Amino acid sequence: MNTAYRVWDGEQMHYWDDPGMSLEIIGTHWFLRHMDSKGHKNLIAESHEEGTALMWGTGIRLPGQLIDPEKCIYAPGKMIYESDLILRFDYNPDVYMKDKFIGEVKMIEGSWCVVNDKEEISVLLFSETAEDALLGNIHENVTEKEGAQ
Secondary structure, three states: OOOOEEEEOOOOEEEOOOOOEEEEEEOOEEEEEEEOOOOOEEEEEEOOOOOOEEEEEEEEEOOOOEEEOOOOEEOOOOEEEOOEEEEEEEOOHHHHOOOEEEEEEEEEOOEEEEEEOOOOEEEEOOOOOEEEEEEEEOOOOHHHHHHHO
8 A cells, every 4th residue: 555655854755656766664664765777775864964854745736627528527635634734714714703714734633634823723734615726735835834933
């Protein structure tokens, strides 16, 4: 089974489906390695390093682009990952008293949520009354992160 993940190495993001990437988890520690053309596994990042982060995919994708209107075929949308920054438009603002806000994707008590600590908002990531726009993530988009806090 392939589980979607990505790793921030302190400078750039690496994804689970990048060629040659492998994630090893031993106890509470993880190691991201890349296999070069000679078959050697080179260490890219590990959990002990300051500034690194392992983020899991939520299994939820943003809607993709319509590629065949006659057959209603859509291209797969972008996967939403832990630590992504989401602009949430809610069509039922009476529930949360906000029609839009920016939040960070976090796992809370076994559920993926969009959280804005500053405005004290935490809602489930999956929603039938909302649309989301991906703004970036907390590692690469510091300005949007400040809006979510």
